[in-house]
Amino acid sequence: MTTAFVTRSTRASRIAMIIAVLALIVLAAAPWWAGRADLRLMGEIFLYLALACLWNLMAGYAGLVSVGQQAFVGFGGYMLFALTMFGGLHPVVAILAGGVLAAIVSVPIAILVFRLRGAYFAIGTWVVAEVFRLSFAQVSSLGGGSGSSLPVDVVRSLADSRSGREALAYWLALGAAVVVIGVVYAFLRTRRGLALTAIRDSEVAASGLGIDIWRTKLEVYVVTSAFTAIIGGLIFLQKLRISPDAAFSVNDWTAFVIFIVVIGGIGTLEGPIIGTLLFFALRETLADYGTAYLIALGAVAIVVMLKAPKGVWGLIRDRFDIELFPLSYRVRTRDDHQGN
Amino acid sequence: MMEWTNAIVQGVLLGGLYALFAAGLSLIFGVMRLVNIAHGDLIVLAAYFGLTTSVMLGVHPFAALMVVVPLMAGLGYVLQRGLLNRTLGDDILPPLLVTFGLSVIIQNALLESYSSDPQKLSGGAIETASLQIGGLALGVLPLLTFGIAVVVIALLQWIFYATSLGRGFRAVSDNQDIAQIMGFNKAHVFGLAMALALAVTAIAGILLGIRTSFDPSVGGGRLIFGFEAVIIGGLGNLWGTLAGGVILGVAQTIGAKIDPGWQLLAGHIVFLIVLAVRPNGLFPRVDH
Amino acid sequence: MSALLSVSDLSKSFGAVIVADETSFEVAQGAAIGILGPNGAGKTSLFNLITGAMTPNAGRITFDGADITAVPAAKRCKMGIARSFQVPQPFGGMTVFENALVGAVQGAGLSGREAEAHVLDVLEATGLMNKANVRAGSLSLLDRKRLEMARALAAKPKLLLLDEIAGGLTDAECVALIETIKNVHAAGTTIIWIEHVVHALLAVVEKLIVINFGKKIAEGAPKTIMDSPHVKEIYLGVDPHA
Amino acid sequence: QVPTIRIGHVSPRTGPLAGFAEADDFIIEGIQAAFSGGIENNGKSYNVEIISKDSQSNPNRAAEVAADLILGDEVDIIVAASTPDTVNPVSDQAEINEVPCITTDCPWQPYFFGRNGNPEAGFDFTYHFFWGLEDVIANFLDLWGGSGAAKSIAGLFPNDADGNAWGDPELGFPQPLADNGYALVDPGRYQPLNDDFSNYIAAFKEAGCEIVTGNMIPPDFATFWAQAAQQGFSPKVVTIGKALLFPSVVASLGDRGNGLTSEIWWSPDHPFSSSVNGDSAKALADGYTTATGRAWTQPIGFKHALFEVAGDVISRAADLDDPMAIVEAIKSTNMSSIVGDVNWANGPVPNVSKTPLVAGQWQKTGDALDLVITTNAQAPDIPVGGELQLLS
Amino acid sequence: MPDTLLALNGLDAHYGDFQALFGVDMEVHAGEVISIIGANGAGKTTLMRSITGLMRNTAEQINHLGQPIGRLRADQVAHRGIAMVPEGRQLFPSLSIEENLLVGGKVGRTGPWSLSKVYDMFPILAERKGQKSMSLSGGQQQMVAIGRALMANPDLILFDEISLGLAPVVISDIYKALPDIIGEGMTAMLVEQDISRALQVSSRVYCLQEGRVSLEGRTGDVSRDDITAAYFGVTT
Numbered sequence A: 001m002t003t004a005f006v007t008r009s010t011r012a013s014r015i016a017m018i019i020a021v022l023a024l025i026v027l028a029a030a031p032w033w034a035g036r037a038d039l040r041l042m043g044e045i046f047l048y049l050a051l052a053c054l055w056n057l058m059a060g061y062a063g064l065v066s067v068g069q070q071a072f073v074g075f076g077g078y079m080l081f082a083l084t085m086f087g088g089l090h091p092v093v094a095i096l097a098g099g100v101l102a103a104i105v106s107v108p109i110a111i112l113v114f115r116l117r118g119a120y121f122a123i124g125t126w127v128v129a130e131v132f133r134l135s136f137a138q139v140s141s142l143g144g145g146s147g148s149s150l151p152v153d154v155v156r157s158l159a160d161s162r163s164g165r166e167a168l169a170y171w172l173a174l175g176a177a178v179v180v181i182g183v184v185y186a187f188l189r190t191r192r193g194l195a196l197t198a199i200r201d202s203e204v205a206a207s208g209l210g211i212d213i214w215r216t217k218l219e220v221y222v223v224t225s226a227f228t229a230i231i232g233g234l235i236f237l238q239k240l241r242i243s244p245d246a247a248f249s250v251n252d253w254t255a256f257v258i259f260i261v262v263i264g265g266i267g268t269l270e271g272p273i274i275g276t277l278l279f280f281a282l283r284e285t286l287a288d289y290g291t292a293y294l295i296a297l298g299a300v301a302i303v304v305m306l307k308a309p310k311g312v313w314g315l316i317r318d319r320f321d322i323e324l325f326p327l328s329y330r331v332r333t334r335d336d337h338q339g340n
Numbered sequence B: 001m002m003e004w005t006n007a008i009v010q011g012v013l014l015g016g017l018y019a020l021f022a023a024g025l026s027l028i029f030g031v032m033r034l035v036n037i038a039h040g041d042l043i044v045l046a047a048y049f050g051l052t053t054s055v056m057l058g059v060h061p062f063a064a065l066m067v068v069v070p071l072m073a074g075l076g077y078v079l080q081r082g083l084l085n086r087t088l089g090d091d092i093l094p095p096l097l098v099t100f101g102l103s104v105i106i107q108n109a110l111l112e113s114y115s116s117d118p119q120k121l122s123g124g125a126i127e128t129a130s131l132q133i134g135g136l137a138l139g140v141l142p143l144l145t146f147g148i149a150v151v152v153i154a155l156l157q158w159i160f161y162a163t164s165l166g167r168g169f170r171a172v173s174d175n176q177d178i179a180q181i182m183g184f185n186k187a188h189v190f191g192l193a194m195a196l197a198l199a200v201t202a203i204a205g206i207l208l209g210i211r212t213s214f215d216p217s218v219g220g221g222r223l224i225f226g227f228e229a230v231i232i233g234g235l236g237n238l239w240g241t242l243a244g245g246v247i248l249g250v251a252q253t254i255g256a257k258i259d260p261g262w263q264l265l266a267g268h269i270v271f272l273i274v275l276a277v278r279p280n281g282l283f284p285r286v287d288h
Numbered sequence C: 001m002s003a004l005l006s007v008s009d010l011s012k013s014f015g016a017v018i019v020a021d022e023t024s025f026e027v028a029q030g031a032a033i034g035i036l037g038p039n040g041a042g043k044t045s046l047f048n049l050i051t052g053a054m055t056p057n058a059g060r061i062t063f064d065g066a067d068i069t070a071v072p073a074a075k076r077c078k079m080g081i082a083r084s085f086q087v088p089q090p091f092g093g094m095t096v097f098e099n100a101l102v103g104a105v106q107g108a109g110l111s112g113r114e115a116e117a118h119v120l121d122v123l124e125a126t127g128l129m130n131k132a133n134v135r136a137g138s139l140s141l142l143d144r145k146r147l148e149m150a151r152a153l154a155a156k157p158k159l160l161l162l163d164e165i166a167g168g169l170t171d172a173e174c175v176a177l178i179e180t181i182k183n184v185h186a187a188g189t190t191i192i193w194i195e196h197v198v199h200a201l202l203a204v205v206e207k208l209i210v211i212n213f214g215k216k217i218a219e220g221a222p223k224t225i226m227d228s229p230h231v232k233e234i235y236l237g238v239d240p241h242a
Numbered sequence D: 001q002v003p004t005i006r007i008g009h010v011s012p013r014t015g016p017l018a019g020f021a022e023a024d025d026f027i028i029e030g031i032q033a034a035f036s037g038g039i040e041n042n043g044k045s046y047n048v049e050i051i052s053k054d055s056q057s058n059p060n061r062a063a064e065v066a067a068d069l070i071l072g073d074e075v076d077i078i079v080a081a082s083t084p085d086t087v088n089p090v091s092d093q094a095e096i097n098e099v100p101c102i103t104t105d106c107p108w109q110p111y112f113f114g115r116n117g118n119p120e121a122g123f124d125f126t127y128h129f130f131w132g133l134e135d136v137i138a139n140f141l142d143l144w145g146g147s148g149a150a151k152s153i154a155g156l157f158p159n160d161a162d163g164n165a166w167g168d169p170e171l172g173f174p175q176p177l178a179d180n181g182y183a184l185v186d187p188g189r190y191q192p193l194n195d196d197f198s199n200y201i202a203a204f205k206e207a208g209c210e211i212v213t214g215n216m217i218p219p220d221f222a223t224f225w226a227q228a229a230q231q232g233f234s235p236k237v238v239t240i241g242k243a244l245l246f247p248s249v250v251a252s253l254g255d256r257g258n259g260l261t262s263e264i265w266w267s268p269d270h271p272f273s274s275s276v277n278g279d280s281a282k283a284l285a286d287g288y289t290t291a292t293g294r295a296w297t298q299p300i301g302f303k304h305a306l307f308e309v310a311g312d313v314i315s316r317a318a319d320l321d322d323p324m325a326i327v328e329a330i331k332s333t334n335m336s337s338i339v340g341d342v343n344w345a346n347g348p349v350p351n352v353s354k355t356p357l358v359a360g361q362w363q364k365t366g367d368a369l370d371l372v373i374t375t376n377a378q379a380p381d382i383p384v385g386g387e388l389q390l391l392s
Numbered sequence E: 001m002p003d004t005l006l007a008l009n010g011l012d013a014h015y016g017d018f019q020a021l022f023g024v025d026m027e028v029h030a031g032e033v034i035s036i037i038g039a040n041g042a043g044k045t046t047l048m049r050s051i052t053g054l055m056r057n058t059a060e061q062i063n064h065l066g067q068p069i070g071r072l073r074a075d076q077v078a079h080r081g082i083a084m085v086p087e088g089r090q091l092f093p094s095l096s097i098e099e100n101l102l103v104g105g106k107v108g109r110t111g112p113w114s115l116s117k118v119y120d121m122f123p124i125l126a127e128r129k130g131q132k133s134m135s136l137s138g139g140q141q142q143m144v145a146i147g148r149a150l151m152a153n154p155d156l157i158l159f160d161e162i163s164l165g166l167a168p169v170v171i172s173d174i175y176k177a178l179p180d181i182i183g184e185g186m187t188a189m190l191v192e193q194d195i196s197r198a199l200q201v202s203s204r205v206y207c208l209q210e211g212r213v214s215l216e217g218r219t220g221d222v223s224r225d226d227i228t229a230a231y232f233g234v235t236t
């Protein structure tokens, strides 16, 4: 007799998983094999990757196209500065505390911006981020509009040696990316993830099947905000200096992230990874050309949107029907010779 | 008391400038739901076109409008038909990303061709002239800007509601498919809407260039005020856009009166309050 | 038998269009009821009101002893009301299996293997097993309608609302569908079924309600209703003497 | 095999600050020509390689490219110029990564205190040469003192690094102005790229201000200056930092640019010459105009001096492979550059060396506007070129 | 037999992955009235959308007056004289009644229909011409939709479920007007759920089932049972 059973992994996903674990081991060992500049670049890549995965969770799965995530990047950065400089916290503790505070702050914001839809939501979130920027510019103890530098002692408290600090910063970035991808992946694999995907495909049917749309979106918004703030803290731990314009830069922390996600393929877990690699490949090869680099970046955005609106991974998936992160369920049948 | 009156009056005039920034945005957002991130940069582009024209022909920037308005309108039509039409749909991301790309390209192309030097259009005596009314000094240029904003909006409103072109805009905006089977070429109608929007942009750019100095990077900063004015006013309502601009302007000057640091903040907060109370803006077109 | 669902004086209009006009009726626990009416009569709207997708202008809905008039849609599903959509609303990016899983997990509150096993049963029963891994967005209309039912069933509802699921089926398929619904009914699920394929409806339901312009114009045993010339005229739009 | 010393250079080549970097290519070419024979250190000749990166006028990017120069290109010295938005992030990266760093083009207070510097301890790796607020203040006081304008001053300070420093109650203008009997009307910090200054103007008119000062970016000043005229506010002296640096900006104001006053960091009339090629200030400025067809600007001299100092340090370091030795060489610098003497031994705080500052006025001679030095009390060896004229 | 006005050759239609029409063949001759019937979702609306150019087709799949028009845009098709009264009326809500009618005349074809002619046929519209279209009752809206299509002076007019959601008396009013309309020498295609009405006014009938033509014939030649079978795929 034949029995049907359900599995979630595929050959491609199992292979991908093995490769990912191996890659992770190799990456974790990078402080022993990579140069200092590579380490720092990889750290930056991981942080962007994490931002991209978070934005993708919001926009690609929950349909919340926010243009204001820089609010939380900057918030996390400022919390790092404030809590270490005035609260005397260890930087890592300060960064995590910044995440918690961001989660708290994001609730009233969500209540406000969730009243808006589509383009209004996008612009509403952008204005909220501007309010953050202008408000932090009024806080003179954090340097007001001039900004502030992270005292050297604070940075030194991370580790005694320079190489120790560099390795730690790298591991923090790698860890953040792995945790974010892991959390997003785990989230999408649970019933909540199923609910979120359902909402994305049809809100009417989803609410008819018992899904509380508002609450599900709120959860996503709060979790993303908290993680975005943590990433923001890590970013500014690398930058060492913060100012309102840098912390709440819509270009650096949102426009480029949208670019990464959409170019890579929104609404997939693979997309942000591919997008991040593409973005950095472009930047590392062209950034020295000044204006020409930026013009090229703009042109890439336009061309990809016209030729492959589902992004690079969308193209690949449509062509080969593969999935590296086993999110979907497959029903298989097996001939059960044992009987029962 | 006089100071507060002055703050409000200056805010209203400032609102005229914002309304002018927003009028084009409002038009294209109303007709095709396009969120144009490059709008601010297009305003700056128009200012540069104005600069080149007035320098090359040796004419007053206002006279340069004769060249810049058709130029921008043509650019708008080509841009819409060649590029933006292909990104329109239910999803707001493709137009968002494409116009972001456009914005980056315009900024850097301007930087390449005009350098980052601040430029200014010299409007002559009008820049500094003023009228004394009841103890208030009203700059002629801000008054003129406000007047032009009112005229432009009245004109757009007239086109929108009293001409067959405007009928086409509204029909296509209401229902693209049905408008098409009535013989409207959607791509062409959208092209015309963008042409009109950029014609307004040309006016806004020239007035901006006379009012203050500009460089390739200043466009983005003003974009958000334009969006705010459009949204406060309500989708597809051009007089609402003017009201939105004025509300924003007055909020800013009153905020600044309390503390200069709150000038921009006050505008944004009023915007958020309006949205919290009326998520569709103050005067949405109520026919859906 | 106590009433599982009771609708009293329910009214709803969109401007000049009246979709429910002081409608009242009761559905007993374990009953199977059919709803008839011309296009645009307000049948689907009635379902929307019962499931909470629309809020009524006036009137009251009670379900399982509780007043649910103000209860949000998602909660009503958890309480045991599930529906199929006349215009299918599949989760297009998900597979058939995953679509039904949403019902099992969110609606019925199952999890893990239990949910999976339940979904497999439902797919088997609705004839969708061989399409389990197909993306719902690429299904044909018939399969979409099957999926609508499968997803609703996966939510283990006490009250199942079916909106035009038989249209376009072949004879054999129609017989199978009737069989499935009968089984669901036999297992204790209360059913309300909107259907234009009257013979299929008649094979299952024990009572008919006829609606026109949002108003309930007839209610009673299927045979009496179908024989009423008034209903024939309104419903089939044919002059019975032609 | 001749060993190579690498100098990393961060500069805002694109974006709103690009004006500060417009002479980069010209200066670097000149410096490379001067260093083409190598620099002598301890009897050994070293090639000098300059690696220049664009900060895009963005402090985030400035930090990133500085780190890239330090870690990737492994530069031996890093240099940077052009406002706190470039100088501070670069210095912070250098400090934490323990690479010697020399910067300029930013008053020393926003540099030092803006980085949370402690005057007792100073920084270990980062050094800066420029003038400070006390110099601007002294020059402006000097300028205004002889003007005959009433001692009521209008202050326009934005909420950015420079504006906050200029308007700081202790370090900035307010205290010295009060000490010298001036009344300052300072309504508060506005956000840069402001579209309306009517509240400021009303307050200034109300208080009868005859002198305007502040630190502004060009678009803000243009907005203010036009609005001031519309509102009937006509001060006698307008002395603004930053906005009036570039001839193109002042020219764009048309007739209203005539008579504005500003601090002068450097001009072709400065009696200094380059330590690397002996060019006078005038020769450098003329060279730039010949090469590019553009008017000279003040940052040119400092950009040149930046590499002069770096070259001098390289020639004196005890051990070029040891960053600490390079830092020692920086500390013991005592040289004459095209912007004046650079010597970190007698700065106001550790890590800062001051260069002379004068002030002057944009004056119309024929068709062209010239920046004429009208005040040199702080640096008498820089010659005065004309007299201050009142605006109204 | 008069000339072929419109011919469909193996017409397919897709919505994304979903195929709604499968190789539909059809012929419409000048001056005739054709009924298209079929269950919900059979593809009737899709068929009309294809003809008007709202769906992507290949050129040869649709022929109008001997010319392939499958690839033309909807507005080009409209200019050739094909107009539609869409399902659910779909008036332009931000336009007044008169503006809705004027929009219909956009193609600028000359012929018997004009604003005053439409007002003659539906006098109530003349009374209300300045009002927003959404303030009308369903039946009045349907009149606007019909008038709007007529304003184009088309030579082929497509009606998609004009009686949907209308009271029986309104439906009979509309059907009373139909002969007047068609009487002007216009060719018409009629999608209708109300089979008997459809059969009364048309000369030939096509039945669609699941995107395929399941029955075709002269109205007089097909029996009710044929229709029911073709309609549902079942025999009662």
Ligand SMILES: Nc1ncnc2c1ncn2[C@@H]1O[C@H](COP(=O)(O)OP(=O)(O)OP(=O)(O)O)[C@@H](O)[C@H]1O
Residues within 6 Å of the ligand: C014, C017, C018, C019, C037, C038, C039, C040, C041, C042, C043, C044, C045, C046, C086, E165
């Ligand atoms: N959200 C809405 N806004 C405005 N009108 C609506 C809305 N929903 C339904 N209607 C109108 O209400 C009427 C009843 O619609 P409903 O879908 O309930 O009919 P139905 O009886 O299910 O018809 P059918 O047999 O065609 O499915 C129709 O005229 C429809 O256009």
Ligand SMILES: Nc1ncnc2c1ncn2[C@@H]1O[C@H](COP(=O)(O)OP(=O)(O)OP(=O)(O)O)[C@@H](O)[C@H]1O
Residues within 6 Å of the ligand: C088, C141, E015, E018, E020, E038, E039, E040, E041, E042, E043, E044, E045, E046, E047, E087
């Ligand atoms: N925009 C769309 N996207 C996806 N599927 C669609 C779309 N429009 C229609 N369909 C599907 O195409 C099929 C044919 O639809 P169509 O509207 O042509 O049917 P119809 O015969 O006009 O039905 P009705 O009698 O309900 O009007 C249906 O299964 C429908 O679900």
Ligand SMILES: [Mg+2]
Residues within 6 Å of the ligand: C043, C044, C045, C086, C163
């Ligand atoms: Mg229905």
Ligand SMILES: [Mg+2]
Residues within 6 Å of the ligand: E044, E045, E046, E087, E160, E161
């Ligand atoms: Mg239809």
